[in-house]
Amino acid sequence: MLMQTSWTGLGTSIASLMFLWTMIRKYLPRQFDLYISTYTHKIFSYFYPYIEITFQEYSGNRFSHSKAYTTIKSYLSAATSERARKLKADVGKDSSNLVVTMDDHEQVTEEFKGVKLWWSSNKKTPRTQTISFYPAQDEHRYFTLTFHHRDRRLVMDCYLAHVMEEGKAIAVRNRQRKLYTNNRSKNWSGYKKNEWSYVVFEHPATFERLAMDPEKKEEIIDDLEAFKNGKDYYEKIGKAWKRGYLLYGPPGTGKSTMISAMANFLDYDVYDLELTAVKDNTELKKLFIETSNKSIIVVEDIDCSLDLSGKREKEEKPKEEEEEEKKKHPPGAKKEEHDSKVTLSGLLNFIDGLWSACGGERLIIFTTNHVEKLDPALIRRGRMDKHIELSYCTFEGFKVFAKNYLDLESHPLFERIRLMMEITKILPADVAEKLMPKSFKGKRNAESCLEDLIQFLQEAKAKEEEAIQLELKSKEEIKSKENGSVEITPIENGCANREVK
Ligand SMILES: Nc1ncnc2c1ncn2[C@@H]1O[C@H](COP(=O)(O)OP(=O)(O)OP(=O)(O)O)[C@@H](O)[C@H]1O
Numbered sequence: 001m002l003m004q005t006s007w008t009g010l011g012t013s014i015a016s017l018m019f020l021w022t023m024i025r026k027y028l029p030r031q032f033d034l035y036i037s038t039y040t041h042k043i044f045s046y047f048y049p050y051i052e053i054t055f056q057e058y059s060g061n062r063f064s065h066s067k068a069y070t071t072i073k074s075y076l077s078a079a080t081s082e083r084a085r086k087l088k089a090d091v092g093k094d095s096s097n098l099v100v101t102m103d104d105h106e107q108v109t110e111e112f113k114g115v116k117l118w119w120s121s122n123k124k125t126p127r128t129q130t131i132s133f134y135p136a137q138d139e140h141r142y143f144t145l146t147f148h149h150r151d152r153r154l155v156m157d158c159y160l161a162h163v164m165e166e167g168k169a170i171a172v173r174n175r176q177r178k179l180y181t182n183n184r185s186k187n188w189s190g191y192k193k194n195e196w197s198y199v200v201f202e203h204p205a206t207f208e209r210l211a212m213d214p215e216k217k218e219e220i221i222d223d224l225e226a227f228k229n230g231k232d233y234y235e236k237i238g239k240a241w242k243r244g245y246l247l248y249g250p251p252g253t254g255k256s257t258m259i260s261a262m263a264n265f266l267d268y269d270v271y272d273l274e275l276t277a278v279k280d281n282t283e284l285k286k287l288f289i290e291t292s293n294k295s296i297i298v299v300e301d302i303d304c305s306l307d308l309s310g311k312r313e314k315e316e317k318p319k320e321e322e323e324e325e326k327k328k329h330p331p332g333a334k335k336e337e338h339d340s341k342v343t344l345s346g347l348l349n350f351i352d353g354l355w356s357a358c359g360g361e362r363l364i365i366f367t368t369n370h371v372e373k374l375d376p377a378l379i380r381r382g383r384m385d386k387h388i389e390l391s392y393c394t395f396e397g398f399k400v401f402a403k404n405y406l407d408l409e410s411h412p413l414f415e416r417i418r419l420m421m422e423i424t425k426i427l428p429a430d431v432a433e434k435l436m437p438k439s440f441k442g443k444r445n446a447e448s449c450l451e452d453l454i455q456f457l458q459e460a461k462a463k464e465e466e467a468i469q470l471e472l473k474s475k476e477e478i479k480s481k482e483n484g485s486v487e488i489t490p491i492e493n494g495c496a497n498r499e500v501k
């Protein structure tokens with residue numbers, strides 16, 4: 001026992017000496033350092049019973065951070081913040097908390113299953129005469145893990161996996177969630193061509209504040225919860241860990257708001273995929289591969305994004321159309337920027353082809369105002385697993401708005417609103433607009449908002465009745481013309497696009 005303790009003590013001293021030696025070497029002239037290190041390494045390896053693993057900041061090229069390094073950094077931020085004496089602080093999630101990590105040239109000791117290990121954080125600055133515009137880019141950081149060779153198996157088999165798992169979980173807790181787009185403008189971050197660009201995602205939408213049928217809301221929350229915790233289940237049934245949602249309904253019913261609420265609920269990033277900005281199927285594949293786990297990939301207004309309503313491959317165009325096209329784009333002329341060649345089969349592949357199996361924990365959400373226009377193949381169950389209709393505001397929905405916007409749980413005017421909502425269609429976006437207080441003082445203001453809403457409902461009802469009268473009239477006219485055997489062209493319903501079934 002004593003022997004064991006003294007060996008451990010000796011080990012600790014040697015490791016500390018090694019660390020000290022590493023520090024001193026940084027300040028020696030390069031030639032001298034090389035000469036000494038070649039020989040000292042040989043001598044040390046006879047007596048030194050420790051193994052060192054280094055984790056470099058950059059992998060391969062200088063532009064991509066090593067995932068291992070980043071994960072270890074997160075792990076050490078939690079594991080070492082109490083033990084290291086020199087720490088570095090940075091802004092974390094939501095810019096509200098500070099994330100503390102060990103500073104350069106700092107060392108901490110850690111114990112895992114009774115085994116002692118040492119982590120050190122190192123920085124090398126090449127001593128060249130080159131003048132760099134960005135001096136910090138020349139710095140080269142790395143972590144070193146030191147442990148006794150008898151613990152090799154434990155470290156390789158258990159400890160490193162533990163560090164990676166913990167580090168990833170900590171990184172998720174500390175990260176700022178991001179909203180990515182593939183249709184970049186110069187204000188967005190990111191430097192490679194075709195790469196996703198992002199801004200920090202800070203939408204305040206929550207399910208609590210979403211106005212919709214409470215039962216339906218509960219069902220969606222349960223579904224999301226099951227998906228988030230479904231890693232083992234998806235593995236068991238042999239399915240890629242992803243799920244498709246189709247949100248449909250008229251404009252202003254809360255589809256985009258629901259996506260934000262989902263992202264906040266799951267704590268996922270959002271990838272807003274602009275299909276018209278994707279050159280072809282290959283680029284679509286590439287974009288998909290670049291998305292991270294724990295994310296929602298959104299294609300808004302899928303029916304308008306591409307000609308996806310029909311056949312899987314684009315059909316050959318009729319000759320006249322081709323001529324027309326040639327006139328618009330003479331050979332050599334620059335085509336329109338949004339001339340996407342993404343096909344329906346490319347998109348289907350993107351959702352559930354082989355490539356979709358890379359990585360997991362992704363939701364794919366399509367939104368549309370015209371579900372009837374979409375190809376059934378695109379939205380069949382298995383691809384779009386859950387179809388959610390968002391429709392006109394109900395009285396239950398109104399109560400959510402009243403509570404959020406006006407802090408009202410009840411009011412004498414509620415009953416009148418309930419009766420009117422039963423016979424009049426009103427969009428949630430319109431309710432939201434009417435209940436937005438004109439000033440943020442006093443209860444009287446809340447009442448005037450409710451009165452505004454009642455007036456709006458009355459006007460909407462009058463318009464609805466007028467539209468019905470007009471439709472009846474036009475039908476009668478058609479009938480009478482038909483009886484007089486006059487050939488007429490059918491009247492198109494211009495409002496059909498915004499109608500809900
Ligand atoms: N169900 C809802 N619950 C809470 N707020 C809503 C709801 N529906 C609409 N709103 C409000 O109306 C505004 C517009 O809603 P949103 O953009 O989510 O509609 P949408 O269905 O995505 O419309 P579009 O089809 O035009 O994209 C939101 O900013 C939100 O304030």
Ligand SMILES: [Mg+2]
Pocket residue numbers: 255256257300367
């Ligand atoms: Mg929307």
